[in-house]
Amino acid sequence: MAIAVEIVYSGRALVLKVQADTLETDNVAAFRSAITPLLDKSAHFVIDLSEVEFMDSTGLGSMLSCLRIVKSKGGSLRLCSLTPEVKQLFEMVMMDRVFEVFDTPEQALAK
Amino acid sequence: MRILVADDDELSADILIASLRSMSHEVVFARNGGEAWRMLQQEPFRLVILDWMMPEMDGMEVCRNIRATHGPSYTYIILLTGRTDRKDRLEALEGGADDFLTKPLDSGELVARLNVANRILESEEAVRRTNIELRQARQKEIELGATIQKRLLYSPPPRTTNAIESASLSIPSQQVDGDFCDFFAHGNKIVDVFVGDVMGKGVPAAMIGAGVKTGLQRCMISLLTGAGEPALPSPERLLQSLDELVCAELIGLGSFLTLCYARFDSSDDSLTYVNCGHPKIVLWDSLSGVCRLLDTTNVPLGFSDSESYEQRTGRLHAGDLVLFYSDGVTDLKMANGKRLGMNGFADWVEARAHLPLDEFLSEVEQLRTSGLAGDATGDDFTCVAIRYRGAEVVRDGALNLWADNGSLRKVRAYVKESAKNGGADFTDSEINQLLLAVQEAASNAVRHARAGQKGIPIRVTAETRGDTILVELRYPGAPFDFRMVPEPVLDGTKEGGFGISIIKKCVDDVAYAFQGDHNLVTLKKRAKGD
Numbered sequence: 001m002a003i004a005v006e007i008v009y010s011g012r013a014l015v016l017k018v019q020a021d022t023l024e025t026d027n028v029a030a031f032r033s034a035i036t037p038l039l040d041k042s043a044h045f046v047i048d049l050s051e052v053e054f055m056d057s058t059g060l061g062s063m064l065s066c067l068r069i070v071k072s073k074g075g076s077l078r079l080c081s082l083t084p085e086v087k088q089l090f091e092m093v094m095m096d097r098v099f100e101v102f103d104t105p106e107q108a109l110a111k
Numbered sequence: 112m113r114i115l116v117a118d119d120d121e122l123s124a125d126i127l128i129a130s131l132r133s134m135s136h137e138v139v140f141a142r143n144g145g146e147a148w149r150m151l152q153q154e155p156f157r158l159v160i161l162d163w164m165m166p167e168m169d170g171m172e173v174c175r176n177i178r179a180t181h182g183p184s185y186t187y188i189i190l191l192t193g194r195t196d197r198k199d200r201l202e203a204l205e206g207g208a209d210d211f212l213t214k215p216l217d218s219g220e221l222v223a224r225l226n227v228a229n230r231i232l233e234s235e236e237a238v239r240r241t242n243i244e245l246r247q248a249r250q251k252e253i254e255l256g257a258t259i260q261k262r263l264l265y266s267p268p269p270r271t272t273n274a275i276e277s278a279s280l281s282i283p284s285q286q287v288d289g290d291f292c293d294f295f296a297h298g299n300k301i302v303d304v305f306v307g308d309v310m311g312k313g314v315p316a317a318m319i320g321a322g323v324k325t326g327l328q329r330c331m332i333s334l335l336t337g338a339g340e341p342a343l344p345s346p347e348r349l350l351q352s353l354d355e356l357v358c359a360e361l362i363g364l365g366s367f368l369t370l371c372y373a374r375f376d377s378s379d380d381s382l383t384y385v386n387c388g389h390p391k392i393v394l395w396d397s398l399s400g401v402c403r404l405l406d407t408t409n410v411p412l413g414f415s416d417s418e419s420y421e422q423r424t425g426r427l428h429a430g431d432l433v434l435f436y437s438d439g440v441t442d443l444k445m446a447n448g449k450r451l452g453m454n455g456f457a458d459w460v461e462a463r464a465h466l467p468l469d470e471f472l473s474e475v476e477q478l479r480t481s482g483l484a485g486d487a488t489g490d491d492f493t494c495v496a497i498r499y500r501g502a503e504v505v506r507d508g509a510l511n512l513w514a515d516n517g518s519l520r521k522v523r524a525y526v527k528e529s530a531k532n533g534g535a536d537f538t539d540s541e542i543n544q545l546l547l548a549v550q551e552a553a554s555n556a557v558r559h560a561r562a563g564q565k566g567i568p569i570r571v572t573a574e575t576r577g578d579t580i581l582v583e584l585r586y587p588g589a590p591f592d593f594r595m596v597p598e599p600v601l602d603g604t605k606e607g608g609f610g611i612s613i614i615k616k617c618v619d620d621v622a623y624a625f626q627g628d629h630n631l632v633t634l635k636k637r638a639k640g641d
């Protein structure tokens with residue numbers, strides 16, 4: 001099952017929107033192959049997760065993997081527009097301390 | 112005609128060339144045999160006149176060289192010689208010469224010899240053209256046969272049924288053969304699969320295959336619409352009817368075919384089949400992870416006109432893999448030089464049956480490549496793979512399914528539905544926690560229960576008692592009590608290891624047991640309404 005990751009804004013940072021309602025065991029490989037080439041296009045990223053209504057630990061793992069890749073190049077990665085379900089997961093495993101999380105893409109870009 | 116003349120004697124060459132030109136031939140001249148051979152390698156000549164005795168390379172040697180190379184058309188060779196004795200002439204004929212001209216040249220003889228050459232070359236050209244036309248016609252027939260096979264003999268699986276998932280691989284040995292495969296879907300619960308293999312190859316086999324396949328469709332329609340039999344005909348009834356329709360014809364044509372007809376019924380998880388001489392069905396049981404061969408029930412169609420068809424029925428589980436294949440598969444040679452055979456194939460399947468069907472079939476294709484070991488064409492090779500999905504609905508209070516890519520969503524949907532309608536007052540946040548725990552437990556099962564495998568049969572039950580829901584996951588495989596897994600690192604330096612921690616945080620109680628040969632994970636969550 002293919003997953004699209006769309007560049008919705010391109011400026012000093014790229015805003016990437018994940019076009020999938022879940023990010024989980026079943027589609028995480030597709031997500032990784034969709035997003036990895038995009039991580040070469042800039043140093044700074046905002047990932048918009050507004051479409052993602054369900055994320056499991058492997059989905060979370062793929063987010064951490066993106067963060068590691070971006071940071072290793074001296075860049076930054078912020079997340080925005082988390083649905084309540086995904087926000088709950090991030091708080092549960094304290095990933096809200098590892099990632100910078102914003103309510104909207106504008107807020108993520110403004111800072 | 113364009114003629115190559117090779118002669119080291121300029122005077123006699125001049126006379127010959129002048130005579131040929133006076134007869135309107137185009138002449139190319141070589142001073143010796145070596146020069147003539149070099150010219151011949153650059154462009155072909157239909158007619159060559161060679162002096163026998165020449166320096167560098169004599170006429171006989173050029174003659175032998177021409178015969179040793181096979182050009183697109185025939186080269187007619189006339190040897191020019193003063194020799195007249197029988198032994199020399201025999202030697203020249205054996206060396207590949209077609210005719211002789213005696214020195215000194217007689218113009219009447221030259222005309223006569225050239226006429227002979229012309230007649231032979233013309234008839235050779237006619238044969239060559241006919242051969243090309245025949246080859247083209249044969250190629251066209253093969254392509255037509257391949258199209259018949261692709262369009263008429265191999266039907267795509269139905270989209271209206273969820274009971275099975277199917278994929279097939281068919282590699283004909285001569286680009287076309289009589290292997291065929293089709294499906295009948297009866298509503299969304301029952302689907303019939305049948306595969307056949309007609310004796311022989313080529314367009315005749317493909318036409319018989321198409322005829323039998325159509326015959327089977329006719330039988331189905333006539334039994335479904337017949338006055339006395341409004342119900343779905345059983346496989347054995349259908350085969351009996353097909354036998355009545357085609358058996359006499361097959362015997363008359365001196366042909367026969369093997370046929371396997373199988374019905375997958377997800378309303379009672381049954382497989383009913385009739386197998387007329389086709390290689391035995393391989394059935395991989397998803398619960399035990401073991402392959403079985405299902406017995407053949409009848410002789411091939413066209414063997415006997417008094418055959419009585421007999422069907423067998425067995426039980427299916429979600430995730431079972433059922434394989435239909437031709438003897439091209441079992442005839443493959445293994446690394447040890449032995450034939451793969453049906454048992455060998457079943458053993459080979461056992462280690463790979465958990466794979467998604469497209470991956471499984473590409474492994475089968477690799478098996479074929481290594482099993483042919485240099486034999487470029489091999490036998491007809493067909494493999495139809497069916498993954499039994501079952502009804503994927505809650506039955507007897509449980510959801511039984513084959514958990515592979517895409518199916519964990521179904522587990523979550525079932526648990527969500529149960530939590531919402533069970534009577535306990537769960538908040539959205541509590542339901543989300545429950546779903547996270549179920550997801551992690553189920554994907555753990557897929558990953559660890561059978562190491563390295565990509566699918567596993569899971570039975571899920573969800574039951575509400577008062578304000579508490581109990582979700583139970585039951586699956587086969589190695590015992591794995593994930594409660595013993597250490598706590599994960601939460602500082603972002605590790606990408607994995609969160610699953611177990613998520614389960615513990617999301618539900619009130621996690622229990623694990625290994626019962627019989629099954630893992631049993633129970634998740635308990637109470638509605639607190641906070």
